[in-house]
Amino acid sequence: MFHFFQSAADNFGVVPVAQLSFTVWLLILLALTFDFLNGMHDAANSIATVVSTRVLSPQVAVVWAAFFNFVAFLVFPLEVAANIQKNIVSQELINDPNFTNHLVAATLIGACGWNILTWYLGLPTSSSHALMGSLVGAAVALTGSVYSLNPGGILWIVLFIVLAPMIGLVLGTTIAVAVMWLFRNSTPQRVDRTFRWGQLFSAAFFSLGHGGNDAQKTMGIIFLLLIGASQGGANFPTPTHVPTEVVLACHLAMGLGTLSGGWRIVKTMGQRIIKLRPVDGFCAETGAAITLALTTILKGIPVSTTHTITGAIVGVGALKRFSAVRWGVAGRVVWAWILTIPGAALLAVISTVILRVFW
Numbered sequence: 504m505f506h507f508f509q510s511a512a513d514n515f516g517v518v519p520v521a522q523l524s525f526t527v528w529l530l531i532l533l534a535l536t537f538d539f540l541n542g543m544h545d546a547a548n549s550i551a552t553v554v555s556t557r558v559l560s561p562q563v564a565v566v567w568a569a570f571f572n573f574v575a576f577l578v579f580p581l582e583v584a585a586n587i588q589k590n591i592v593s594q595e596l597i598n599d600p601n602f603t604n605h606l607v608a609a610t611l612i613g614a615c616g617w618n619i620l621t622w623y624l625g626l627p628t629s630s631s632h633a634l635m636g637s638l639v640g641a642a643v644a645l646t647g648s649v650y651s652l653n654p655g656g657i658l659w660i661v662l663f664i665v666l667a668p669m670i671g672l673v674l675g676t677t678i679a680v681a682v683m684w685l686f687r688n689s690t691p692q693r694v695d696r697t698f699r700w701g702q703l704f705s706a707a708f709f710s711l712g713h714g715g716n717d718a719q720k721t722m723g724i725i726f727l728l729l730i731g732a733s734q735g736g737a738n739f740p741t742p743t744h745v746p747t748e749v750v751l752a753c754h755l756a757m758g759l760g761t762l763s764g765g766w767r768i769v770k771t772m773g774q775r776i777i778k779l780r781p782v783d784g785f786c787a788e789t790g791a792a793i794t795l796a797l798t799t800i801l802k803g804i805p806v807s808t809t810h811t812i813t814g815a816i817v818g819v820g821a822l823k824r825f826s827a828v829r830w831g832v833a834g835r836v837v838w839a840w841i842l843t844i845p846g847a848a849l850l851a852v853i854s855t856v857i858l859r860v861f862w
Contacts (some may be wrong), residue, residue, distance in 0.1 A: 517746050522739055527604070530611070534755040537634070538760065540619065542760020545762065552702070555847055558699050559706075566762065567763050568706065568713075569759070570711050570758070572713060572757050572761050573714065573758035575844075576754050583723065583799055583803045584720070587720060587723025587743075587805060588657065589656070590653050591639070591653055593650075598730065600731040603732075604731065606638070608862075611640045613851030614636075615635070618633055621633075629840060634720050634847070635657075635848065636847035637851035640855075644851065648768075652747070663838065668807075669782070671787075671790055671815035671818070673818065674793055678786040679783070682753040682782060691779050695782070697840045698780075698781040705784070706784075708792040709808075715795070716795050716805065718753045720805050721753045721756070723805075725749050729746070791814075795811060
């Protein structure tokens with residue numbers, strides 16, 4: 504919190520908004536639209552367990568999650584935003600505003616299209632990986648070369664496609680084992696009553712992690728756009744940190760998206776994979792939240808909140824009884840994950856071709 508307030512004043516108003524072109528403003532609006540869709544699409548990650556265990560009603564749960572999505576900027580440093588700006592696309596290309604405008608437009612169209620498609624199908628895919636896949640697809644389509652990419656930055660993201668759900672699974676299972684031991688002499692009624700309160704805190708913790716990691720991805724995209732618009736300092740001083748206005752706008756857009764719900768995916772996450780109790784929800788949310796916090800703070804990796812909470816839910820469910828997990832539904836979710844990066848990349852390539860014709 505103190506970190507944000509110390510830097511907020513210094514980074515407020517560093518970009519002269521009156522000098523930004525209509526195109527740049529339009530792309531910023533499109534980026535915030537993606538952030539809204541991200542909140543709507545990933546609302547299920549934050550509230551599915553607390554709704555399915557009937558600790559909170561859907562209406563109260565989305566308000567709870569949206570609030571903590573928004574205030575996450577007070578807690579987490581902007582490592583993820585900086586990572587996206589520096590480590591995905593070659594920095595030499597970003598100073599060209601024409602390239603950057605086309606790159607951002609194709610990236611956002613591809614990511615928004617994938618989010619809408621998977622939301623309609625009720626698949627809890629990753630908005631993070633949709634954005635990354637679209638960014639990679641757009642960069643390669645615009646340059647005609649994979650050398651426009653930073654393989655080291657992309658490797659970390661691909662690695663955590665596997666690691667994020669595995670870490671969530673291990674932490675969720677470990678917390679569940681610890682809870683079982685601590686409450687081994689308690690009655691089921693007492694356990695249920697205790698973790699109905701506990702889930703309020705675990706849902707808040709997870710929503711903080713969700714906002715802290717996911718909102719920063721859009722900040723990184725807008726940051727790219729502003730760097731390109733500066734034309735290497737010719738138009739205005741090139742920003743070196745994400746402007747405070749961008750930080751607040753991204754968190755607000757995500758919070759509003761979460762308020763809008765995402766009930767198709769809530770059903771898949773909260774009940775179809777496994778039937779949850781409050782204690783299960785607490786363990787899964789806490790394990791996933793710790794994973795998000797560590798990856799955001801330590802390495803700034805744009806991980807998937809969807810992958811992370813799903814891994815934690817499966818770990819907690821398998822601990823109860825291996826057959827308690829509906830592996831057919833879980834397998835369908837995994838296939839959706841596998842297809843996200845290439846699917847979003849393909850949409851971005853198609854968007855690039857169309858933009859080149861009409862723009």
